Amino acid sequence: MSRAGWTVRVLTLFPEMFPGPLGHSLAGKALEAGLWSLEAVDIRYFASDKHRSVDDAAFGGGPGLVMRPDVIDAALAAVMGVAGPERAHPDAGPLIYLTPRGRPLTQDRVRELAAERQVTVLCGRYEGVDERVLEAWKVEEISVGDYVLSGGEPAAIVLIDACVRLLPGVMGDAETLAEESFEGGLLEYPHYTRPQEWRGRKVPEVLASGHHENIRAWRRAQSEATTRERRPDLWAAIGRHRQ
Ligand code: SAM
Secondary structure, X not given: OOOOOEEEEEEEOOHHHOOHHHHOHHHHHHHHOOOEEEEEEEHHHHOOOOOOOOEEEXXXXXXXXXXXXXXXXXXXXXXXXXXXXXXXOHHHOOEEEEEEEEEEOOHHHHHHHHOOOEEEEEEOOOOOEOHHHHHHOOOEEEEOOOOOOOOHHHHHHHHHHHHHOOOOOOOOOXXXXXXXXXXXXXXXXXXXXXXXXXOOEEOOHHHHOOOHHHHHHHHHHHHHXXXXXXXXXXXXXXXXXXX
């Protein structure tokens, strides 16, 4: 097994959730081949009281519990190999906290993260993490969508999966990547395969014509129409780029 080129470290209360789905299919084969590596770190290990508590009641009241800054700080210090946030090495790579309050994850950011040597991901539970430890460690906050999950682990799996498929040697065909949704700011065109007619529905004629120029134009038009209809935000951003 060769040394992994891309490393992700996940701080979690549920290390047994990893690699989970990332141990299968494309990501799993790449993991086995040593193209990337994953280290799941148990946050509870860094709790210092006799009950190994990692959370406490929220100041200001409210029903939920909050993850303690001292425990998260100790876990981060151990993972980063430094005494505290003021010692964090600039080459340690991005430090990310997954939260619905974060900036939405985009394919552009995924591309940047996949180009790093190492990425560290903090998964929240309960109401989330005490704000001070996020400030102290200058953590980047990322959301995987405008909905609330019960924990950061599924979000971490989403982020890692999106990065891993971009790593060199993971996907066979670089052209596939170049034509996907979000490349060039558009959603992808629709796909069809055999049989050419199914339940009375025919594959668009142009796709079976063998006329590459017409196929390219048809796909481009489909991409544009779908993006305009489903994602006016993306469509508007393309318009701004062209101005
Ligand atoms: N109280 C938080 C709020 O309203 O923003 C939600 C906390 S959620 C129940 C528990 C954890 O799940 C969060 O700390 C975060 O790590 C993770 N999480 C939930 N939704 C997420 C999302 N959309 N993107 C990334 N992480 C998310």
